[in-house]
Amino acid sequence: MPSVRDYEGAVHGASKVLEFKYRFDSLIQDFEDKTKIPAEIDLVVCWDLPELNVRRGQIIPTYGEWRDSRSVYAGSYKWVDDNETTQFPVLALKTIVAELLARAEVNQGKPGIGAAMLTQISAVDKDSLV
Numbered sequence: 001m002p003s004v005r006d007y008e009g010a011v012h013g014a015s016k017v018l019e020f021k022y023r024f025d026s027l028i029q030d031f032e033d034k035t036k037i038p039a040e041i042d043l044v045v046c047w048d049l050p051e052l053n054v055r056r057g058q059i060i061p062t063y064g065e066w067r068d069s070r071s072v073y074a075g076s077y078k079w080v081d082d083n084e085t086t087q088f089p090v091l092a093l094k095t096i097v098a099e100l101l102a103r104a105e106v107n108q109g110k111p112g113i114g115a116a117m118l119t120q121i122s123a124v125d126k127d128s129l130v
């Protein structure tokens with residue numbers, strides 16, 4: 001399937017491709033099925049990225065304690081292909097919601113579900129990085 005972007009739009013940033021998925025791993029399946037081309041994606045928005053260990057490429061957290069490597073505001077992760085020639089930011093909405101709730105809870109001095117969610121997501125990601 002030919003690309004929907006023309007060369008000029010891709011090079012000069014006039015057109016951007018945002019990919020929306022419920023779970024990030026379905027995008028990896030699209031890469032393997034050759035229905036999507038990683039180099040043509042500029043940003044991914046998904047609800048959940050439950051596993052950092054993916055079959056293709058590498059997922060790097062960019063939230064919480066890893067936030068100093070964020071390439072876009074509210075970026076949760078960065079996907080990098082196996083030969084490190086293509087990468088794009090991933091906004092995982094579940095992680096973003098947890099971060100926002102946790103920050104609000106800190107400001108109010110009342111830890112709640114946001115802090116608990118963020119702690120759980122961080123723990124899973126830390127375990128995957130080992």
